Amino acid sequence: MTVESVTTSYGHPALDALRRLVAAEKIDDPLAPVTVLVPNNIAGLSVRRHLARGVTAGRPGIAGIFISTLQRLAEQLAAASQHPRTPATATVVAAAWRSVLDDAPGVFAAVADHPATIRALTAAHRDLRDISDPALDAIGATSRLHASLIDLHRTATTRIARS
16 A cells, blocks of 8 residues: 655646546556545545546546545444444434434424434534533533433434444
């Protein structure tokens, strides 16, 4: 495995440099696996489209390319060591919250089926997951809304841990 760092200007010069690097890795075997890390999914789409034109003249298309963000790559690498458990991806967390709201929505009953509710609760989960139990208790004691949120958060966290 080779790791190489190349400095270029932004845009087409960077994409052309990437194309040259990928071509060099695939010179002996066009099906050799190559992983390209990108900062976000939009950059990944741009890279994928650029490389789909081919990395060598007269040969459109490319195979054996894995384009990923660092976070997604980490999820996939961790997944193998956690088998049969499922990594707590955004999809898994959202599904856990949907399940919790289906069972006991609490103060969220009127908006439990709205997609924005799931988005808001999964965002709250990201903020609450690293907070200690005494701190969660203190938050829950401030209002009925917070108490319901903390109860649902604990239930969702338990479901996510079991998956």
